[in-house]
Amino acid sequence: MPLPTRVDVIEVGLRDGLQSEAAFVSTEDKVALLNRLIDAGVRHIEATSFVSPRAVPQMRDAAEVLAGARRVPGLVLSVLAPNAKGAERAMQAGADEIVVFVSASESHNAKNLNRSIDRSLQDIDEIAALTRGQSLRRKGAVATAFGCPFEGDVPEANIDKIVARYVEHGFDGITLGDTTGMATPVLVTQTVTRLQQEFPGLSISLHFHNTRGIGLVNVMTGLQLGITTYESSLGGMGGCPFAPGATGNICTEDLVNLLDEMDIATGIDLASLVGAARSLESIIGRPLPGQVMRAGPRLALHSLESIGAAHG
Amino acid sequence: MPLPTRVDVIEVGLRDGLQSEAAFVSTEDKVALLNRLIDAGVRHIEATSFVSPRAVPQMRDAAEVLAGARRVPGLVLSVLAPNAKGAERAMQAGADEIVVFVSASESHNAKNLNRSIDRSLQDIDEIAALTRGQSLRRKGAVATAFGCPFEGDVPEANIDKIVARYVEHGFDGITLGDTTGMATPVLVTQTVTRLQQEFPGLSISLHFHNTRGIGLVNVMTGLQLGITTYESSLGGMGGCPFAPGATGNICTEDLVNLLDEMDIATGIDLASLVGAARSLESIIGRPLPGQVMRAGPRLALHSLESIGAAHG
Numbered sequence: 067m068p069l070p071t072r073v074d075v076i077e078v079g080l081r082d083g084l085q086s087e088a089a090f091v092s093t094e095d096k097v098a099l100l101n102r103l104i105d106a107g108v109r110h111i112e113a114t115s116f117v118s119p120r121a122v123p124q125m126r127d128a129a130e131v132l133a134g135a136r137r138v139p140g141l142v143l144s145v146l147a148p149n150a151k152g153a154e155r156a157m158q159a160g161a162d163e164i165v166v167f168v169s170a171s172e173s174h175n176a177k178n179l180n181r182s183i184d185r186s187l188q189d190i191d192e193i194a195a196l197t198r199g200q201s202l203r204r205k206g207a208v209a210t211a212f213g214c215p216f217e218g219d220v221p222e223a224n225i226d227k228i229v230a231r232y233v234e235h236g237f238d239g240i241t242l243g244d245t246t247g248m249a250t251p252v253l254v255t256q257t258v259t260r261l262q263q264e265f266p267g268l269s270i271s272l273h274f275h276n277t278r279g280i281g282l283v284n285v286m287t288g289l290q291l292g293i294t295t296y297e298s299s300l301g302g303m304g305g306c307p308f309a310p311g312a313t314g315n316i317c318t319e320d321l322v323n324l325l326d327e328m329d330i331a332t333g334i335d336l337a338s339l340v341g342a343a344r345s346l347e348s349i350i351g352r353p354l355p356g357q358v359m360r361a362g363p364r365l366a367l368h369s370l371e372s373i374g375a376a377h378g
Numbered sequence: 379m380p381l382p383t384r385v386d387v388i389e390v391g392l393r394d395g396l397q398s399e400a401a402f403v404s405t406e407d408k409v410a411l412l413n414r415l416i417d418a419g420v421r422h423i424e425a426t427s428f429v430s431p432r433a434v435p436q437m438r439d440a441a442e443v444l445a446g447a448r449r450v451p452g453l454v455l456s457v458l459a460p461n462a463k464g465a466e467r468a469m470q471a472g473a474d475e476i477v478v479f480v481s482a483s484e485s486h487n488a489k490n491l492n493r494s495i496d497r498s499l500q501d502i503d504e505i506a507a508l509t510r511g512q513s514l515r516r517k518g519a520v521a522t523a524f525g526c527p528f529e530g531d532v533p534e535a536n537i538d539k540i541v542a543r544y545v546e547h548g549f550d551g552i553t554l555g556d557t558t559g560m561a562t563p564v565l566v567t568q569t570v571t572r573l574q575q576e577f578p579g580l581s582i583s584l585h586f587h588n589t590r591g592i593g594l595v596n597v598m599t600g601l602q603l604g605i606t607t608y609e610s611s612l613g614g615m616g617g618c619p620f621a622p623g624a625t626g627n628i629c630t631e632d633l634v635n636l637l638d639e640m641d642i643a644t645g646i647d648l649a650s651l652v653g654a655a656r657s658l659e660s661i662i663g664r665p666l667p668g669q670v671m672r673a674g675p676r677l678a679l680h681s682l683e684s685i686g687a688a689h690g
Contacts (some may be wrong), residue, residue, distance in 0.1 A: 173682055177682060213676055213677075215679060215680045216680060216681070216682050217679070218676075218679055219677075247673065248676040250636075250639040250640070250676070251598065251636075251640060252639060252641075277669065277673045278632065278635055278669050278673050278675075278676065279594060279629065279632035279635075279636075279668075279669040279670065280594055280632070280635075280636050280639075282591060282592055282594070282595050283594050283595050283597075283598050283636065285595075286563065286595050286598055286599075287598075306673060310672070311665065311672045312669060312672045312673040313669065317591065320590065320591035320592070323590055323591075323592075324562075324563075324590075324591075324592050324595065327563070327564060327592075328562070328563060328564055329564075353623065356591075357588070357589065357590055357591040357624060358590050358591065360622070360623045360624045361559065361590050361618060361624040363590075364525055364530075364559075364560040364562070365525075365530050365531075367527060367528060367529070367530055368527045368528060369528070370488075370489060370528050
């Protein structure tokens with residue numbers, strides 16, 4: 067299969083990256099980042115999460131963050147909504163899209179949402195009923211789709227059951243979430259191929275973490291399977307709760323650089339994106355794992371005088 | 379093309395990683411690392427460099443490092459030799475293989491070796507004559523094969539000319555060196571495919587840096603082209619002289635983990651390799667960029683009690 071010529075990059079740093087930051091990032095800083103992303107040409111942004119402010123204080127300003135976005139044509143502001151209450155708040159706040167989620171692993175779902183997968187699917191039914199006929203786009207995520215940090219491999223049947231429910235409700239697409247970076251090219255190929263066969267025409271997004279250094283390898287696998295939507299985080303912000311020092315989401319600039327190098331259009335300006343990543347670094351006050359923000363794109367050349375001989 | 383079922387991993391950290399370390403690492407520590415790599419099942423190691431001790435003081439103990447290796451069947455101890463004098467010293471020290479190198483870029487070759495490409499090829503002739511008929515394996519590296527930090531894209535004709543000379547001298551193989559991490563899947567495909575066509579049967583190794591986060595993506599591209607030998611560095615040790623904070627070589631453990639996950643045999647034990655990488659971290663006294671050493675392999679599971687809820 068030839069590689070896609072265009073890819074949609076969904077920026078999730080303001081949600082998936084920031085949610086693991088202990089120190090509250092001001093609403094003003096969040097809005098400024100959001101607008102820098104929009105200025106860089108990013109047109110699909112998971113901007114925040116309508117979760118309980120007690121559970122995730124970082125997301126307590128969800129409505130204000132959304133309200134601060136500079137609306138431009140084609141922009142999709144997406145938000146995470148764990149339940150009907152969150153979906154209701156998201157609609158009131160003017161989100162363009164909600165993302166709901168269920169884990170493919172019972173133990174992770176219990177840990178994350180404090181209920182069984184079947185109980186979560188009833189919540190999905192409720193959210194689906196609430197949002198039916200609205201202009202809101204609806205997307206269903208499968209968390210731990212490529213492995214669970216407690217159980218290891220997840221049952222295919224769980225993934226299929228969750229996806230079937232999303233499809234039944236007429237959702238606009240699904241996301242396979244590699245929540246703790248357990249995806250591999252083999253698993254991505256197996257899972258995506260199976261879903262493509264079982265649910266023809268289903269819009270599939272891939273959400274990879276770079277926990278084990280192969281997030282972009284998995285993107286490459288996805289591209290070779292014809293997948294055209296990827297979620298990533300500015301600067302690679304985010305982490306893994308199980309591995310201190312491990313990285314989280316794949317890095318948006320590194321992803322866009324790779325796509326640029328393969329002549330796959332994203333509509334995003336890499337230099338502006340790098341600028342946004344640098345401003346994010348200064349906001350959170352520590353280096354982020356993004357690499358292109360340090361090395362520059364490959365044709366950012368150097369003068370002959372800039373270093374001594376390397377001798378090999 | 380189906381992926382290879384077996385890959386040779388050449389560990390280059392003791393040479394390409396250590397050479398950019400300003401502080402001298404003791405010969406004892408180097409030998410201990412070398413033997414930990416051998417114990418982990420690594421059977422091809424670029425262990426040091428026979429360069430001028432004035433130019434690269436870190437490599438001044440080249441002969442002692444080689445002498446300290448625990449010789450096991452199948453082990454290939456490789457060394458870098460920039461000139462005939464280096465090759466001579468390498469033979470005296472009992473190296474199994476020498477690697478010579480010329481840059482595909484005139485400006486990089488001038489900076490690195492202080493001479494033109496044609497002049498370097500005369501040096502190659504001299505080394506070839508000196509080593510002809512010896513049991514020593516000889517490998518020719520093309521530095522900056524995927525881009526030069528001073529010039530950008532490098533002329534195909536330069537690569538081809540250098541490779542042709544190596545082939546003419548009956549060398550055992552070539553290495554394409556991505557000296558400053560400028561390789562991309564497109565460039566790897568173009569260059570490898572061209573060389574495979576022009577030099578049928580040529581043994582090609584790939585040496586990638588992860589400077590822009592896509593080192594392992596380039597490995598995946600190489601695997602899909604049928605390439606079965608890759609060079610990498612323990613812990614991802616090494617750097618890029620042009621980009622402070624940027625990473626250097628691809629990380630051996632991360633590479634082996636990826637290959638393990640694709641059922642591609644390497645003969646290397648990942649857990650032992652991670653142990654060696656941790657000991658390297660403690661020797662050089664700072665964190666290395668390797669990710670599997672932090673996160674563990676994907677099936678290193680966690681207890682349900684180990685964290686609180688993530689809410690998404």
